Structures are given as C-alpha cells and as structure tokens.
Amino acid sequence: MLMLYVVILFLWLALLLYLVMGGADFGAGIIEMFTSNANKSRTRRIMYNAIGPIWEANHMWLIIAIVILFVGFPVIYTTMSTYLHIPLVIMLMGIIARGTALTFRNYDAVIDDMQKVYNKIFVYSSFITPLFLGIIAGSAVSGRIDPQADTFMAAYVYSWLNWFSVAIGFFTVALCGFLAAIYLIGEANDEAERKSFIRKARIMNIAAVVAGAAVFIASITEHIPLVQWVFGNVIGITAVSAASISLVMLWYLIYRGKRYIIRVLAGFQVTMILLTTTYKHYPNIVILKNGGYLSLIGDRGADKTIEALGVALLIGSLFILPALIYLVWSFQRKPNGSTNHH
Amino acid sequence: MDNFLAARSQMALSLGFHIIFSCIGMVMPFFMAVSHYLWLKTNNPVYKNVTKAWSKGVAIFFATGAVSGTVLSFELGLLWPTFMKHAGPIFGMPFSLEGTAFFIEAIALGFYLYGWNRFNKWFHWFTGVVVGISGIASGILVVSANSWMNSPTGFDFINGKYTNIDPIKAMFNPAWFSQALHMSIAAFAATGFAVAGVHALMIVRKMNINFHKKAFRIAAVFGVVASILQPLSGDISAKMVAKRQPAKLAAMEAHFKTEEYSPLIIGGIPDVKNKKVNYALELPGLLSFMVHDNFKTPVTGLDQIPEKDQPPIAVTHYSFQLMVALGMLMMTIGVIYFIALIKKRDWFNKHWFLRLFIAATPIGFIAVEAGWTVTEVGRQPWIIQGIMRTKDAVTPMPGIGYSFYLFTAVYLTLSIVVIFLLYRQIRMVPQIYDTTNPMHTKN
Numbered sequence: 001m002l003m004l005y006v007v008i009l010f011l012w013l014a015l016l017l018y019l020v021m022g023g024a025d026f027g028a029g030i031i032e033m034f035t036s037n038a039n040k041s042r043t044r045r046i047m048y049n050a051i052g053p054i055w056e057a058n059h060m061w062l063i064i065a066i067v068i069l070f071v072g073f074p075v076i077y078t079t080m081s082t083y084l085h086i087p088l089v090i091m092l093m094g095i096i097a098r099g100t101a102l103t104f105r106n107y108d109a110v111i112d113d114m115q116k117v118y119n120k121i122f123v124y125s126s127f128i129t130p131l132f133l134g135i136i137a138g139s140a141v142s143g144r145i146d147p148q149a150d151t152f153m154a155a156y157v158y159s160w161l162n163w164f165s166v167a168i169g170f171f172t173v174a175l176c177g178f179l180a181a182i183y184l185i186g187e188a189n190d191e192a193e194r195k196s197f198i199r200k201a202r203i204m205n206i207a208a209v210v211a212g213a214a215v216f217i218a219s220i221t222e223h224i225p226l227v228q229w230v231f232g233n234v235i236g237i238t239a240v241s242a243a244s245i246s247l248v249m250l251w252y253l254i255y256r257g258k259r260y261i262i263r264v265l266a267g268f269q270v271t272m273i274l275l276t277t278t279y280k281h282y283p284n285i286v287i288l289k290n291g292g293y294l295s296l297i298g299d300r301g302a303d304k305t306i307e308a309l310g311v312a313l314l315i316g317s318l319f320i321l322p323a324l325i326y327l328v329w330s331f332q333r334k335p336n337g338s339t340n341h342h
Numbered sequence: 343m344d345n346f347l348a349a350r351s352q353m354a355l356s357l358g359f360h361i362i363f364s365c366i367g368m369v370m371p372f373f374m375a376v377s378h379y380l381w382l383k384t385n386n387p388v389y390k391n392v393t394k395a396w397s398k399g400v401a402i403f404f405a406t407g408a409v410s411g412t413v414l415s416f417e418l419g420l421l422w423p424t425f426m427k428h429a430g431p432i433f434g435m436p437f438s439l440e441g442t443a444f445f446i447e448a449i450a451l452g453f454y455l456y457g458w459n460r461f462n463k464w465f466h467w468f469t470g471v472v473v474g475i476s477g478i479a480s481g482i483l484v485v486s487a488n489s490w491m492n493s494p495t496g497f498d499f500i501n502g503k504y505t506n507i508d509p510i511k512a513m514f515n516p517a518w519f520s521q522a523l524h525m526s527i528a529a530f531a532a533t534g535f536a537v538a539g540v541h542a543l544m545i546v547r548k549m550n551i552n553f554h555k556k557a558f559r560i561a562a563v564f565g566v567v568a569s570i571l572q573p574l575s576g577d578i579s580a581k582m583v584a585k586r587q588p589a590k591l592a593a594m595e596a597h598f599k600t601e602e603y604s605p606l607i608i609g610g611i612p613d614v615k616n617k618k619v620n621y622a623l624e625l626p627g628l629l630s631f632m633v634h635d636n637f638k639t640p641v642t643g644l645d646q647i648p649e650k651d652q653p654p655i656a657v658t659h660y661s662f663q664l665m666v667a668l669g670m671l672m673m674t675i676g677v678i679y680f681i682a683l684i685k686k687r688d689w690f691n692k693h694w695f696l697r698l699f700i701a702a703t704p705i706g707f708i709a710v711e712a713g714w715t716v717t718e719v720g721r722q723p724w725i726i727q728g729i730m731r732t733k734d735a736v737t738p739m740p741g742i743g744y745s746f747y748l749f750t751a752v753y754l755t756l757s758i759v760v761i762f763l764l765y766r767q768i769r770m771v772p773q774i775y776d777t778t779n780p781m782h783t784k785n
Contacts, residue, residue, distance in 0.1 A: 053452035056408060060445040066415050067441045070426055071434030071509075078427045081419030085739050092416055093752065096409045100756060103405035107398050108763055109770035156739055301431030302507035309438050309509075316442030323449045331456065 001303065003310030008283070008296050010313045011068045016274050018061035020179065020267050023172075025051055025058045027180025029098065029126020030173060031200050032119075039196065043184075044119075048106065050187045053331045055102065057324060059095070064313075072309050075299040076286055080136070083145045083159045087132045094129030097121050127173060134172030138165035138215075141281060142224055146289035163218035164226075171215050174208035175270065182250075182266040186259035198254060205247075229280035236276045243272035343743030349421040349736045352746040354718070356414055359753045361714055362707055363407035364484075368477030369533035369564070370400045375470045376560050382463060388776075392557045394458075395767065395775040400473070401455055402763055406756060408448070421742070425725050425735035428504050432497050433490040435509040436483035443483060447476040481529060482522040489517035492717065493586045494726050520582040521717070524575045527568045528713060531672055532706025534565020539703025540768065542696040550776040555690075562699065565706070566676035572669055577632070583720075584633040587727060588642035589651060590720035593658035595629060596622070600643035603627040609663055612656050617645070619659075653722040661715040668709035675702055 028047045035043045051058075069077040081088060098121075105118035139145065139160040149155035181201035188194035219226035230236045250265040278285075284293035300306055343351075374396040381389035415437070419426050453461070453469035460466070490496075496512025497504050541558035545551055584591045591597070596612040596619045597604060606629040610622020627637035634641070644652060675698055682689035689695045725732040 053456040056405070056448035057445065057452060059408070059412070060441070060448050063412055063415060063444060064441050067434070067437050070415070070419060070430045071438050072431070074427045074430035074434075077419050077430065078423035081416065081426075082423045082737055082739060085420055085737070085745075088416055088420060089745055089748070092413045093748070095412055096752060096756070099405050099409040099412075100759070103402055104759060104763060107402050107767075109398070109766045109774060152740065301434075302509075304507055305431040305434065305509045308435055312435070312438045312442070316439070316445070319442060320445050320449070323446060327449050327452050330453075330460070 001306070003307045004297070004300060006310040007068060007072050007306055007313065010310075010317075011065060011072075011296075012274075012278065014061045014065040014068065016271060018058075018065060019172075019175075019274060020270050021054075021058040022061060023130065023176040023270070024179040024183050025055050026098075026126050026130045026173075027176035027178065027204075028184070029123050030130075030177040030204075031180050031184065031197075033123040033127060034177075034200065034203070035196075040119075042193070046184060046187050046189070046193065047180075050184065052106070054327060057327065059099070062095075068309065068313070072301050072306055073294075073296060073299055074301055076294045076296070079145065079147070079286060079294055080140060083147070083155060084136050084139055086156060087135050087139070087160045091129055091132035091136065094125045094132060098125035098129055101125065130172045130176045131169040134169035135160055135165045137172070138168030140286045141277075142222070143287045143289055143291075145286060148290060162222060164215065164222045164224055167211060167214040167218045171208060171211035174204055174211050175273070178204035178208055179266055179270065180204075182254075182262050185254065186263065201254070226277075230276045233280055235279050239272040239276045239279075243269050243276075246272075343746065345740055345742050346733055346736050348742040348746040350732070352742065352749050353417065353421055354715075355746070355749055355753060356410065356417055357714065357718070358711055359757070360407065360410040360414055361710060363403050363410060364477075364481060365529035365707070365710060366403040366533050366536070367400065367407040368474065368481050369529050370396060370403065370537065371470055371474035371477060373533075373537065373560050373564065374400055375467065375474060377556070378467050378470055380556075380560075382467060388553055388556055391553060391775040392560075395771060396557070397455060397470075398767055399764065401451070402760060404447075404451055404473075406760060408444075410753075411444070420745075421737055422725065422735045423737050425730060428730070429491075429726060432494075432504065432507050432509060432512045433487050435513045436487045440480050440483040440487075443476045443479040447473055447480065450476060478526060481526060485522045485525045486513055486515070486518040488717070489521040490515045491725065492521070492590075492721055492727055493517040493582075494729055499729055517582050517586060520575070520579045524572075524579045524713075527572050527575050528706075528710050530564050530568035531572055531669075532565075532710045534561050534563070534568060535672060535675075535699070535702050535706040536704065537561035538565050539699050539701075540764075542699040543703075544768065544771075546693055546696050546700065550771050553771060553776040558696075558699075562679060565672075566679040569669070569672035569676045569706075570680075573673060576666075576669065581633060584641065587721065589644070589647045589653060590658070590716075591633070592642060592644045592647065593653045593655045593720055594662040594716060595641075596655060596659040597629065597641060597643045598645060600640050600646050602630070602638050602640050604629040604633075604641035604643070606632065610659075612659050614655050651723065653720050658716055658720045661712040661719065665709045665712040665716060668705045668712070672702065672706060672709070675699070 028051055032040060032043055032047065066077070069080075101118045101121040105115055105122065108114060108118070139162075142162060142164045144162055144165075145159045146154060149159075178201060181197050181204050185194060185197045185201065188197055216226060218224075225232075230240060246265050246268050250262055250269070253262050253265070281287065283296040283298075285296060286294035288294070374393055377389050377396065378393040380386070381393055450469045450472035454466065454473055457466045457469060461469075490512050493516045494512070495515045496508040496510070498506040538558050538561040541554040541561060544554040545558060580591065580594075583594070595607050596610065597607060598617040598619070603626050605624040605626045607619055608623040608625070610619040612619050629641050630639050631637045633639075644655065678689075678695070678698070682695065721727060723731050723733065725735045
C-alpha cells in the first residue's frame with residue numbers, strides 16, 4: 001500500500017514545514033516580545049519585510065496536516081480533538097488573534113494608538129500559539145489521554161496539563177524564537193542590527209537547551225520513555241549527534257558572517273529534532289493512558305480514501321511547491337521591495 | 343447552556359462568520375483584477391488607485407477568512423467528533439483538494455500584494471487572477487463537502503457500519519453542482535452589492551467622485567449580473583432539495599398537507615401545532631409546477647414525515663422566505679441597472695439610483711446568511727441526511743457553553759474591528775489612494 005506511506009510522509013513533511021516556516025514566523029513575534037522598546041519599531045520593519053509576502057503561506061502547512069489527519073486518520077483526529085479540546089481552543093484563539101493582528105497592523109490606513117493594541121496582541125499570541133502547539137504535541141505522546149476517564153479533570157484537563165507537555169510547549173517557543181533570530185540575522189541592514197539578532201539567537205539557543213533539559217527531566221519523573229525513544233536506537237543517536245555537530249557549525253558560521261547556510265543548518269536542527277522524537281514510536285502517534293496506541297497504520301481510514309488522498313497530495317504538491325519556492329526566491333533575491341506600506 | 347445547543351450555536355456562529363469573509367475573499371480579487379486590467383490597458387491612474395485600495399480590503403478579508411477557516415477545520419472535530427470519525431474518510435476528499443487551492447491562493451496573494459514594480463506587469467496581474475480562481479475553487483470544494491451531508495453517497499450503510507467507501511463518488515454527490523453553483527453566484531451577488539453600496543454612498547457624499555464612480559461600476563456589474571442569474575440556480579437547487587430532502591423543502595414552504603395542486607406559500611406565519619399557515623399568500627398548483635413541472639402532481643408535505651424527522655419549521659420557512667424576497671429585490675435592482683445601462687445613462691448620476699444601491703448594501707449578505715440557515719437548519723435533525731442524527735454526533739465534553747461564549751466574544755470583536763478598519767480605509771481614500779483628485783474631499 002504505497003499511497004499510505006506517501007500520505008504519512010506528507011503528514012510528517014507538513015508538520016516539519018509548519019514547525020520550520022510557521023515556527024520562524026511565530027518566532028518573529030517572540031523576538032519582538034523580547035526586544036527593548038527603543039528597537040521595537042526597527043525590528044518590526046525588518047521582520048515585516050522578511051515575512052510579509054510569505055506569512056500566509058507559512059500557516060497553510062497546519063491546514064494540510066489537519067486535513068490529512070481528518071481525512072486519512074479520523075480516529076486519531078477525533079480522539080485528539082475530544083481529549084485535547086481545551087489546549088486546541090486556546091491555540092485556535094492564538095491563531096485568530098495573531099493572524100488578524102498582524103494583518104490589521106499592516107493594513108490599518110491610519111497609524112495611531114491602535115498600533116499598540118495590535119502589537120500587544122501580536123506578540124502575546126505569537127508566544128501562546130506555539131506554546132500550546134507544543135503542549136498538544138507533547139500530550140499526544142505523554143500517555144495521559146484517557147478515554148476511560150470518569151471525571152472532567154481526568155478526561156479533559158490532566159490529558160494535557162502535565163510537566164512533560166508544558167516543558168515541550170516552552171521548548172517549542174524557544175525553538176521558534178531561535179529559528180526567527182537565525183533568519184533575521186541575514187535580514188539585518190547594518191552591523192548593530194546583526195549583533196542584536198545574534199544576541200537574540202544566543203538567548204533563544206540557551207532557552208531551548210534549558211527547556212529541552214526540562215523536557216527530559218519531566219519525562220523521567222512522569223515515566224515517559226523519552227530517553228529510550230531518543231537514545232535507544234541508531235537513528236536517534238545519529239540524529240542527535242548530527243544536530244549537535246551542526247549546532248557548533250552554525251555558531252561558527254554565524255561569526256563568520258554567513259547568511260544563508262545558517263538558515264539551512266537551523267532548519268536541519270529542527271528536522272533532526274522532529275526525526276528523533278517521532279522515529280521510535282512511529283507509527284503510533286497517540287499514546288493512551290491504558291498503554292494503547294493510535295497508529296497511522298492500524299487506525300487509517302478506508303483504503304480508497306488513502307489512495308485518493310495520496311494522489312491529491314502528490315498533484316497538489318506539483319502546484320504548491322514550485323509556486324512557493326518561486327515566491328520565497330523572488331523576495332529573497334531583492335529584499336525590501338516597494339510594498340507601498342507606510 | 344445545554345451542551346448540544348451550545349455546540350450547534352458555536353458551529354452556526356463560526357460558519358455564519360466565516361461565510362461572509364470567504365465570500366468577499368473569493369469575489370473581491372476579481373473586482374481587483376478587472377480594475378487592474380483597466381489600469382494596464384488605459385493607463386488611467388484612478389484604476390490603479392482603486393486596485394490598490396481594493397487589494398488592502400482583500401488582504402484584510404483573506405486573513406480573517408483564513409483564520410476563521412482554520413478554526414473551522416478544527417471545530418469539526420472539537421464539536422462533532424462522532425460525525426468526523428465516520429464521515430472524515432468519506433466526504434474529506436474535497437477538503438484535501440481545498441487545502442491545495444487555499445495554499446495556492448495564499449501564495450498568489452503574497453505575489454500580488456508585494457509584487458508591485460517587481461515582476462512583469464502581466465505576471466503580476468495574473469497572480470491577482472489566480473487569487474480569485476483558487477478562491478472560487480476553494481469555495482466550490484467546501485460547498486461540495488457540505489452538499490454530501492445533504493445527499494450522502496459514496497458508501498454503503500449496513501448495520502450501523504460505513505463500508506465500501508468511495509471518496510470520489512462522495513465528492514460528486516448529486517447535490518454538489520446545484521449547491522456549489524447557487525453559493526458561488528450568491529457570493530458574487532452579495533459582494534457585488536455590498537462593495538457597490540459603499541462606493542455609491544461615497545459618490546452621494548461627493549467624496550472623490552471619480553475614484554468611487556469607477557469602483558462602483560466594476561462592483562455593481564458583478565453584483566447585478568449575479569443577482570439576475572441567481573433565481574435560475576435557485577430553481578435547480580430547489581428541485582434537488584425536493585428530490586433528496588422532501589422534509590427540508592416542506593419546511594421551507596411550510597407545506598403541511600400532501601395534496602394535488604400543491605400551492606406555493608408566500609410569507610405567512612406557520613402554526614406548527616395546528617399544521618397550517620396563517621396570513622400567507624397561496625398560489626395553488628405552483629409548488630407542484632416548480633417541483634414536478636406540472637400543476638397536479640402532489641408535493642410531499644410535512645404530514646408524510648414523522649415528527650422526529652422534521653426540521654424546525656418556522657426558522658426554515660422564515661429564512662427561506664427572507665432569502666427569496668431579498669433575492670427578488672436584488673434582481674429588480676439588477677434590471678433597473680441594465681435599463682440605465684442601455685437606455686437611461688443619466689440615471690447613473692441620479693441620487694435615487696445611487697440610494698437604491700446604498701440601501702441594498704447589506705441585503706446580499708443577509709440573503710446568504712438566510713440561505714445558509716435554510717440548508718443547515720432544514721437538514722435537522724440530521725447531520726448526515728437520513729444516516730446520522732446531529733445529537734448523536736456531538737462531543738462528549740461538557741461545558742461547550744463557555745466555549746460558545748468565548749467564540750461569540752472573539753467573533754463579535756473581530757467583526758467590529760474589521761468594520762472599523764474598512765471605515766478607516768474609506769476615510770483615508772483622499773490621502774492615500776486618490777492621488778489624482780485630492781481636492782474633492784470634505785476634510
């Protein structure tokens with residue numbers, strides 16, 4: 001059943017691309033949050049020029065992932081949306097607030113105090129959305145989802161409110177901030193801006209390491225076999241080593257003044273992280289409290305549906321990928337074009 | 343608040359909100375592309391200014407439509423998990439194609455909004471057209487998923503099990519064409535009238551007349567042509583409803599008694615208890631004619647449908663009457679527009695003519711909401727017509743009432759902010775957009 005693997009590959013790629021491109025996008029808001037007031041408007045301008053043309057597309061990956069889930073793997077989709085209802089609603093609020101605030105602040109014809117309102121909403125939602133995305137991802141594998149639960153708290157709150165999931169949430173936030181900072185280093189107009197983004201990247205890198213350590217500690221205290229998933233197999237160890245080496249290279253190249261290769265390396269980091277954390281328990285992407293699993297193979301939809309979905313994704317990618325690559329490339333080539341914004 | 347009622351209310355609110363933004367988001371790019379084309383062909387800078395002003399509107403509506411659409415793709419599972427568990431693999435195909443169309447739309451919009459003076463001018467124009475085409479494609483695909491709920495096909499339902507699933511057959515279910523056609527034309531009519539109305543108001547107020555006149559003409563043409571075509575697609579839709587969902591049609595018409603020469607009931611107050619309609623205008627035989635093409639054949643009335651399978655009659659009837667009445671009104675305005683175009687050119691400058699359009703600004707969208715109510719409320723108590731009841735599909739999680747209040751507050755705030763932004767866009771036309779004629783302003 002070749003198409004099943006095509007569909008699973010697309011699901012994984014959609015998650016990866018959402019994490020990298022959507023993540024850098026969220027990260028831009030996180031960076032703005034941690035920028036001193038004096039530099040905020042300049043950071044905002046650089047950021048807007050960088051992400052403006054592509055930000056809507058960055059968030060389409062989430063839609064692709066969710067559609068793959070509900071068409072191809074309906075039991076996984078409905079189990080998650082039932083027991084993780086609350087964090088999903090909070091995440092959706094973040095998505096609504098962020099998407100509209102960013103657009104409103106760019107397209108409000110009058111520049112006045114409303115900008116402050118948009119900015120506040122934008123930065124807070126840029127933080128909250130990836131936090132809850134991480135919490136949801138962590139909850140899927142934390143083994144706290146309990147379809148047999150008989151109290152509201154056990155079924156709908158403890159399913160996601162645990163140290164492990166929350167630590168993954170903060171790790172995701174730090175990762176997004178790191179991606180954005182690395183991206184923005186290449187967009188800086190002068191040495192002072194560059195230095196400031198490098199400083200941001202360093203802070204976010206430290207935050208990611210701290211949050212990552214917290215994830216491991218929480219996994220041990222909450223009896224989640226994360227250590228085994230990551231270090232218990234060749235792929236995991238190789239990926240972690242590759243990520244570590246590439247991180248050292250990344251920092252070396254940042255100080256050597258490279259712009260593009262550091263972006264590739266940062267993307268590579270994220271790819272390795274997603275690979276190690278999903279490889280070992282594949283194809284089980286939801287782990288239940290009773291030890292049961294929801295599997296991409298065992299809990300898939302009808303074969304005819306998977307076939308059609310695979311074909312649709314392949315055809316769709318023929319349209320999407322060239323257009324997307326051309327979009328990114330054209331605005332990379334000549335940054336800071338005339339956008340007739342004020 | 344009752345959980346089931348809260349879930350239904352939240353879904354209705356989310357769809358009711360999204361439908362406005364998606365209609366504008368899929369139709370306005372065409373206005374923009376026409377104006378852009380005229381700028382490229384005539385070099386008249388007013389067209390360029392109109393294009394730029396409209397593209398800001400498109401950006402605002404697209405972003406709001408995109409987030410509310412993202413929310414909906416989650417809400418299907420958050421509110422109706424049992425439905426999605428079974429229906430996802432059957433009716434999900436159009437959603438996966440819609441994902442592609444939506445993605446293309448977002449990419450094309452990136453090119454368009456940021457592409458001024460960067461690309462070949464015709465390539466840039468073309469990306470604007472792609473925004474519109476992929477928007478319409480998205481709309482058609484989503485409506486085709488909805489039409490499956492009205493006319494479920496592409497599976498066998500045996501002993502409560504869904505087997506022999508064929509997602510392609512489900513996508514091209516019998517109702518997809520009539521519903522997609524009706525909705526697409528409705529989007530053009532509603533958006534055309536709404537945009538034309540706003541520009542007509544500015545002309546009457548003598549603000550940047552040249553700018554607003556050009557904008558008015560483009561938007562109005564789309565609106566009036568669509569509103570004249572709409573009754574035809576309405577007739578196709580109604581025949582399909584009569585065939586596949588007799589209970590919905592009976593509720594739309596408040597048609598209680600199955601009898602020969604079934605009357606078309608216009609207006610009136612349905613008295614559900616006594617199974618009759620008071621104060622209505624009844625045209626004998628006309629309903630039979632509209633459904634069966636002859637005046638005699640009886641049309642299934644509510645008396646043939648068990649009470650537990652009947653939709654809420656009053657809401658369906660009123661919404662349907664409202665939709666038809668507003669549609670007829672728009673068609674009439676459309677005819678007046680064409681009379682002006684062909685015979686009475688000076689009407690375009692008459693205030694009564696413009697005031698007609700000003701008054702008609704919201705009616706297209708009121709009709710869209712009413713029509714949506716007809717199709718959704720009229721399908722009740724089913725979520726999948728004849729297969730699954732809505733109450734059996736709802737989430738087991740209690741407390742959806744709070745979620746409903748939250749979504750209400752958020753969507754209400756967003757609506758206010760969007761109106762506020764549009765108001766500001768329009769107010770700033772003299773300063774930002776109308777470079778050719780800045781003196782024609784009151785400010």
